[in-house]
Amino acid sequence: MSLCVTFLGTSGAVPTTQRNTSSVFVRREGDRFLFDCGEGTQRQMMRFGTGFAVSHIFVTHMHGDHTLGLPGLLQTMDFNEREAPLSIHVPSGKQNAVERLVGATGAKPSFPVRIHGVEGGEVALEAEAYEIRAFETEHDARSVGYALVENERKGRFNRERAEELGVPIGPKFQKLHAGEPVELEGGTVIEPDQVVGDPRPGRKIIYTGDTRPTDTTVDAADDADLLIHDATFASDNADRAGRTGHSTATDAAQIASRANAKRLALVHVSSRYAGHARPIEREAREVFDGKRAFVPDDGDEVDVPYPGD
Incomplete structure (x- = not known):
């Protein structure tokens, strides 16, 4: 059962020639999800071959670098004669803002668009073999993160x-x-x-969006296979990170260590590190076990294997 993450946009609020604004594509077998949708996301989807057949979009907060790609993406889906419904999940209370954004061009999609508000601690999507749960984050806007958590698997048959x-x-x-x-x-x-062994854990992917380091992230990311965490700044800009509701690479690495995560992807990298994100990566690796921390480039794919496999 494949589980693959494609990083479509890894920049902070300002895109660069190397990095687009925030968006992460997740494919679990036949299910396809998008986490955040910054400006230019649809082009990134074409560039990196993910296709547009996403069924759910999970928005962490309403800042433009996480949402301005929605109108264009939905219009492209419409041009492609999409008929399947699309669900957009947003922090509770922001449904009207998404409705206005989606309708900003004056064109209404021909396919059903369902907008759902979600609070931290709630299940945004419940499927047969997994859930996508929201958890509280701490930014300078109403925000949540999301955890894709698979059910336990049957034990091995002897x-x-x-x-x-x-x-x-x-x-x-x-x-x-x-x-x-x-x-x-x-x-x-x-x-x-x-003749059957103990149940085996499923996989877990955590996406924080923009956030200060929080205990709720540690709880959500407990034993995560992949933690995708805000790492906007290096520690020499820790004060700025705190003022603007972001994390440093060290903050993210400490969260990953406390949560016993297996891998840490550092995203939302400030444009000041546009061509040289090594300081971010190096700083995190000093705290979080070497090469398990990394700064993905746009287009990078990460396969998430089953624990122990």
Whole structure:
């Protein structure tokens, strides 16, 4: 079951020739999501081949570098004769602002657009095998972050042990792995826990959007496979980061360490580091275990494997 992240925009509020404004594309098998949609996102989607077949867009807050791509993207979807509905999730109370933004050109999309307000602590999207949850962040505007959290997976089936116990190869294997006991010809009942291991964790991706370092992010990112965190400044601009509701690379690395995250992607990089983001990356790696911290370039893809696989 593939889970892949494409970084469409990794710049701070001001785009550069190397980095577009904020947007992250996530593909989980046939499901496709967009987290934030800064100006130029649709071109990035074309440039890096993600396609436009997203079903849900998750907006962290209403600043332009996270939202101004919405009108153009929806208009392009309309031109492409999209019929499937699109859901846009925004911090609670900002639904009208998104409606006005989407309708700024005076054209109404021909496909259904559903806008949902979400509070920190709420489930924005519940699917059969995963959830996307909102969590509180701390910015200079109403904001939330999002966590894609997969359900636990079934434990591994011990075929060798099942055969030792006399279970015939075939449908009884499937029943045991599905959690159902089976009866053998002699009347012996085999319970699933005799041949199936402990449940295995699913995967978890965290996207903070713009935020100061917060305990709620640590909680949301507990054991995350990939934490995508605001790292607008290096520590020599820590005061500015605090005043503007952002984090430094050190802040992000400390959050990742506290959360026991497996990897840390540093995004929303200020334009002052446009061509040389190494100070951001180097600073984070001093705190968070070497190469597990990185500054992605626009277009970079990260595959997220299952824990332990």
